[in-house]
Amino acid sequence: MTSPASPASSGREGRPRRRKPPRPVEVVSVSRIAPRLVSVWVGGDALEGFQLDAPTSHIKVYLPVPGQDAPVLPVDTPDGPAWPDGDAPRPAVRTYTPRRFDPASRTLEVQFLLHGAGPASEWAERAGVGDRLAVAGPGGRFMMDSSVEHWWIAGDESAIPAVGTLLEALPDTASAEVHLEVAGADDEIEFSSPAKTAITWHYRRAPDAWGAELDEAARSAAIADGGMVWVACEAAAMRAIRRYLLAGRRVPASSLVTRGYWRAGDANYPDHDYGEDDLPGR
Numbered sequence: 001m002t003s004p005a006s007p008a009s010s011g012r013e014g015r016p017r018r019r020k021p022p023r024p025v026e027v028v029s030v031s032r033i034a035p036r037l038v039s040v041w042v043g044g045d046a047l048e049g050f051q052l053d054a055p056t057s058h059i060k061v062y063l064p065v066p067g068q069d070a071p072v073l074p075v076d077t078p079d080g081p082a083w084p085d086g087d088a089p090r091p092a093v094r095t096y097t098p099r100r101f102d103p104a105s106r107t108l109e110v111q112f113l114l115h116g117a118g119p120a121s122e123w124a125e126r127a128g129v130g131d132r133l134a135v136a137g138p139g140g141r142f143m144m145d146s147s148v149e150h151w152w153i154a155g156d157e158s159a160i161p162a163v164g165t166l167l168e169a170l171p172d173t174a175s176a177e178v179h180l181e182v183a184g185a186d187d188e189i190e191f192s193s194p195a196k197t198a199i200t201w202h203y204r205r206a207p208d209a210w211g212a213e214l215d216e217a218a219r220s221a222a223i224a225d226g227g228m229v230w231v232a233c234e235a236a237a238m239r240a241i242r243r244y245l246l247a248g249r250r251v252p253a254s255s256l257v258t259r260g261y262w263r264a265g266d267a268n269y270p271d272h273d274y275g276e277d278d279l280p281g282r
């Protein structure tokens with residue numbers, strides 16, 4: 001006996017989309033990119049066929065709970081993935097950016113911010129080679145429009161991996177003004193991009209003033225006609241920025257990609273908060 005692992009969802013043309021069960025993987029290397037940003041490469045035969053089609057996509061990471069060597073995973077059934085019956089505690093499942101994938105070695109990089117208390121942050125803090133976990137996806141609806149010439153990009157530490165994928169995917173005809181809000185100078189990392197980039201690091205003005213610096217940057221942003229805006233950070237901060245750009249600056253909704261990556265005080269924040277419920281003009 002099993003129980004469904006996730007509600008059925010609709011694919012294109014209304015057909016139910018067949019979710020695949022998570023792929024079991026093992027940690028193959030761990031390194032610190034910055035004191036609070038851990039790069040974890042995972043690998044395994046189960047990554048055969050994994051593919052990254054668009055920057056800023058997301059995966060689900062399944063982590064064992066304390067006391068387990070490997071997460072309990074949904075199994076494949078004719079109706080889609082389902083949890084096996086039994087008393088074993090289910091894994092902590094969290095949303096992360098697939099930072100890089102190497103099909104030849106079937107290895108995938110995920111970069112975890114060590115933000116403090118939370119199963120994923122705590123797992124990453126002590127991650128070691130051989131640790132077992134699982135990944136599912138990728139998902140996400142962002143499609144890169146290579147004809148866009150100007151990008152205004154803003155994010156906090158949790159969005160650093162996604163910003164990295166976006167900058168690497170921009171064409172050399174594009175320019176990007178990038179604003180990153182972090183706790184302090186230790187959090188700064190290098191990015192590479194074919195595009196012309198101008199990166200500004202903002203240090204959070206108070207430990208819980210999430211997104212205040214990004215909000216201020218948005219208020220003085222020069223957003224070119226036909227340009228695109230991409231913002232990912234704490235959910236309430238994202239909404240304030242989105243609201244301002246739509247109402248205060250008349251940026252068309254079609255030029256805005258905004259995502260709440262986490263919300264202060266909420267564990268396991270959903271992966272599909274685009275802030276579009278907030279205002280008319282979505």
Ligand SMILES: Cc1cc2nc3c(=O)[nH]c(=O)nc-3n(C[C@H](O)[C@H](O)[C@H](O)COP(=O)(O)OP(=O)(O)OC[C@H]3O[C@@H](n4cnc5c(N)ncnc54)[C@H](O)[C@@H]3O)c2cc1C
Binds near residue numbers: 097157162
């Ligand atoms: C599409 C998408 C892509 C993402 N990609 C990445 C990524 O590549 N790397 C990454 O590190 N994160 C990423 N995140 C954010 C990540 O999913 C959350 O930070 C998640 O809450 C971490 O899980 P946790 O178990 O550590 O904490 P949870 O159990 O979810 O939360 C515990 C507590 O920590 C707080 N918290 C959560 N995140 C933060 C934070 N960033 N800063 C301060 N407090 C926080 C919560 O509000 C809660 O009070 C992404 C989120 C989305 C939606």
